[in-house]
Amino acid sequence: MKKNLTPGSIGVFDSGYGGLTILSEIQKLLPQYDYIYLGDNSRAPYGTRSFDVVYEFTKQAVLALFEQGCNLVILACNTASAKALRTIQQNDLPHINPNKRVLGIIRPTAEIIGNISKTRHIGIVGTPGTIQSESYSIEINKLYPDIIVNTHACPMWVPIVENNEFNSPGADYFIQKDMNSILSKDESIDTLILGCTHYPLLLDKIRQYAPSGLQILTQGKYIAESLENYLNRHPEIEENCTKHGETKYYTTESASKFKESASIFLNKEIEVERVNIE
CATH class of the missing domain: 3.40.50.1860 (Rossmann fold)
Structure with a gap:
């Protein structure tokens, strides 16, 4: 992924499209922030994959969003939250960057x-x-x-x-x-x-x-409210989140396919860029 020139977006990750339902509710409640959505559609679904594979794929996505300047990443995927979140939080973040945060939705x-x-x-x-x-x-x-x-x-x-x-x-x-x-x-x-x-x-x-x-x-409404509460309780994270009301969308699959399918979840047209995170 090419580095974002204006770091500070909130990263939202899912293995596919479902996380768009979470992002949509977050945007409704917190429209002022900038967001980057990353869907690992080329390797979806995660639901039937092993713990080790889900962890590896999720860690790659988190690192890609960190490279984009995200200081906070939401795993808007129940499978990733279930199989990868705790390991990333406890084992990886202290070595990658102890000032960055990864949150789940469970x-x-x-x-x-x-x-x-x-x-x-x-x-x-x-x-x-x-x-x-x-x-x-x-x-x-x-x-x-x-x-x-x-x-x-x-x-x-x-x-x-x-x-x-x-x-x-x-x-x-x-x-x-x-x-x-x-x-x-x-x-x-x-x-x-x-x-x-x-x-x-x-x-x-x-x-x-x-x-x-x-x-x-x-889940969307409750995740959005939880994120708002988290940002209120952690001003050191919140103050580093940029606020232009912009969202960028990335997929590891075909951009045109993602754009078409995303319209089912968002009821609007979006611009999408294909990336490689492996």
């Missing part, structure tokens, strides 16, 4: 669940990698030991979104099947976390197969 979601669930029984749907990592269960039970966490992997939901098959009979089949699976595990579930950044685009379909009264949480 902890902020876990923090708010205790104020939402009344029955203290919740469900989480996500990619196989996120569910296998048990990161949500671990984070939630650290904060709220009394909450019963039920999880279910939905391997077909991301392909449905990325192939723009929201309204196909196949989408109905898989969403109904997976919703029945997670809800049948515990009849007391009153809150469902969508633990993948693609899933908000399926929200209307998910609601069709959800019982009335089930609270369905998408």
Whole structure:
């Protein structure tokens, strides 16, 4: 990646397109800041990859965003947050640059669940990698030991979104099947976390197969609020974030393909540049 001449943007990384739902909510709440979005689309999806591979790919992306002048990077990807965040924070940042920060999106979601669930029984749907990592269960039970966490992997939901098959009979089949699976595990579930950044685009379909009264949480709003809170608590980071209201988009895949697919998530046209981060 060519170095950014005006360092200070907030980096937002995802293996693909789903992180755009997070970026969009952050931009709504914090429009004044500059952002760089990086999608590692050429190597997506991360959801079925091993911990070691996800860590390596995520570290490469973080380093690329640091080279662009980002002092703060958000892993807007549940799989990367589950499989790579802790190692990068604890083992890599002290050697790379102790003044830079990398944040994930699982902890902020876990923090708010205790104020939402009344029955203290919740469900989480996500990619196989996120569910296998048990990161949500671990984070939630650290904060709220009394909450019963039920999880279910939905391997077909991301392909449905990325192939723009929201309204196909196949989408109905898989969403109904997976919703029945997670809800049948515990009849007391009153809150469902969508633990993948693609899933908000399926929200209307998910609601069709959800019982009335089930609270369905998408992450974007809570991540944006958590970031705002973080910047307020860390002025030493905030003061180094540039504020021109600009966003740059990069992909490791075809720029034209990313531009076309990104319009599904953002409902607007964007300019994209292809980069190599390996």
